Amino acid sequence: MEKVRPKKHLGQHFLTDLGIAEQIAMAVQGHMGVQQLLEIGPGMGVLTDYLLKLPMELYLIDIDSESVVYLQKKYPQLGSKIIEGDYLKENFDEQLPEQYAIAGNFPYNISSQILFRVLEERQKVTEVVCMLQKEVAKRIASPKGNKDYGILSVLLQAYYDIEYLFSVPPSVFNPPPKVNSGVIRLKRNSIEKLECNERLFFQVVKAGFGNRRKTLRNSLKSFQLAEDFKSHPILDKRAEQLDVADFVFLTQQIDASRGNH
Template identity: 85%
Template sequence: MEKVRPKKHLGQHFLTDLGIAEQIAQSVQGHLGVNQLLEIGPGMGVLTDYLLKLPMDLHLIEIDSESISYLHKKYPQLSGRIIEGDYLKQNLDEQLPERYAIAGNFPYNISTQIFFRVLEERQKVTEVVCMLQKEVAKRIASPKGNKDYGILSVLLQAYYDIEYLFSVPPEVFNPPPKVNSGVIRLRRNQTQKLDCNERLFFQVVKGGFGNRRKTLRNSLKSFQLPEELNTHPMLDLRAEQLDVEDFVFLTQQIEASRGNH
């Protein structure tokens, strides 16, 4: 079969190291008993070969039509389970009506957007095992108080337990990216719903990190914080010093004050 050309505009870097592909696949645990697995961006199926060995029903989603025709030839057994489309936009309710896990070597240029989509789908996505740019992987898994800690860290850690698994050097890809890669695993935690208005929580987290150097008193000015909260010592901190519970508390206070107006 003709090999697929990696396309720069799609951020494609095909993994060539089979040992790493196997390690990624073996990190998928079927968390919370799910048996549906979606691979995002399979390319030429290096990871797919190992995901097929798992006791799960595998679906593939790929945006590149050249890869799609290659995958159809390589995996006739996946007929009907190869989706041509963009994970960021595709409605998967028909193909994956139940809860599912995700695996993949994510294109670096859209990995952050993939995670925002995972957050939207958090009631269905129980687990994510993926490779992405090391900096982004470290950021997502980072605890509070760390300079890597940011918006995505807080939002994802609200609903997922996150582990940084291992690092991957550039030379095991074709073409080699200019950065190192990291593999992380997210597993859905017990939080079905936060103890506050979740939409407002997202806004408060984004507002808090809007200017990392400022204290929360300044970065959250536009939320018209209630007078009694203005003296709270938490507002002397910067966003990176707060964990999920702290942001939930702030959101509850803002919500309560709005209710009193």
């Protein structure tokens, strides 16, 4: 079988190290008893070989038609479980009606978008084990008060317990990326719904980090805070000093003050 050539416009860097592929696969725990696993961007199936050994039903999705043809030849037993499509746009209700886990070496140029999609699908996605650009992986796993801490950190940590597992050098990819990589694991926590207006919560978090150097009093001006709340000490802080619970509290206050207008 002819090898698939990595395409720059798709951000493809194919993993070549079998040991690392096995480590990533072994990190998938089947959290909350999920039976189905979706691999995003399998490329030539280096990680797929190890995911197939897990006691889960495996699905593959790749946007690259050349990869899909290659995977269909390599894994004829998967049949229609090999999907040519874009994870950011695909509707999985038919193929994956139950809860499922995700694994993959995510293309760096869309890794944040994939994780925002995971947030949209948070009632179905119980676990994610993925390789990302190291600084993005560190940011997502970062606690409050850290300069790496940002929008994705807060939003993902609201619904997932996150662990940074290990780092991966550029030399184990074809072609080698210009950056180091990191592998993280997200496991869905027990929070079905936040104790606030979730849509507003997302808006407050994004606005809070909109200008990291400003205090929240300045960055949240557009939300028309209630007069008696404007002097609250939490507003003297910057977004990176707040954890999920603080942002929930802030959202509750903003929501309540809207009701007073």
